[in-house]
Amino acid sequence: MADSAPAPAPPTVETLDLTYLFPDRTTGVSNINLSLPSRSRTLLIGANGAGKTTLLRLLAGKRMAPSGTIKVSGVDPFKDGLKGVTYLGLEWVLNQIVRTDIGVDELLASIGGDAYPARRDELVAVLDIDTAWRMHAVSDGERRRVQLAMGLIRPWTVLLLDEITVDLDVWSRSQFLGWLRKETEIRECTIVYATHILDNLAGWPTHLVHMHLGAVKGWGKAEEMLAEVDREDTGDKGDGLVIGAPGNSRLGELVLRWLRDDLKSRGPRSQHRRAPEGKSYAVGGIGGYGLEAKTAGREAM
């Protein structure tokens, strides 16, 4: 009788009342409840310091969350490993190998390009990479394109992206976003993407998560959240924070509104730090929180 391997768990991302505090016990993320289905493309939106990177690193298993508060593809990413999860963030961008005198072909082969030749060739084409480039002699954007190809060649099932497209020109970024979209359409995979750059993202996300002061202020299906824009008038509220420029996408308009309201509710940064409405950050004595994982072996390349 032939062995039948169990079907892989669907690549879902779930958090259950997830709280994580840094050692100062005042910053981090608190009480986060999300349930992102397979094949979703989620944008994490929030002002600088809202908690997006912290959340992504927790989802990637790079920080230890309290037991039972995170499940990625059905398992705890810290305890049970990162199979199928690709996290592309700052550490990956800063890796020095991509600044040395090494050729693109060699670099792509070193991270498994030869095992996935079709994906490698597709990414080289989508990201308009010249495989004759030497990495010490390319522009920032060219280097970023090679880094993206390196990070994406292996067929991930959950992709966690912390804004890593900043150096791409508009065309390359739109091609890249289109490729990501296609991935979720042709196979079981899921993307969570933290970004401040909304160009070419109209119609891209299936879900939106609005973060503010370490909490999720709202989340849901993108179309339902975008419907807010059609319902509300957003012009000048007499506070000098005018939005609603003609030509803004609905997504751009919604995000401007969110950030305007967040700024108003938070006040200037130099004022005292405030917890999100209805929440209070615990100070000290919470078992399991604030533990920075010893992640040397877990850091992305």
Ligand SMILES: Nc1ncnc2c1ncn2[C@@H]1O[C@H](COP(=O)(O)OP(=O)(O)OP(=O)(O)O)[C@@H](O)[C@H]1O
């Ligand atoms: N290692 C750390 N130790 C203590 N506090 C931290 C640490 N890293 C981040 N923070 C704090 O946690 C909060 C959330 O930071 P985080 O990097 O998650 O924000 P973000 O939404 O990704 O911001 P940005 O859009 O600027 O990248 C910030 O107030 C930040 O100062």
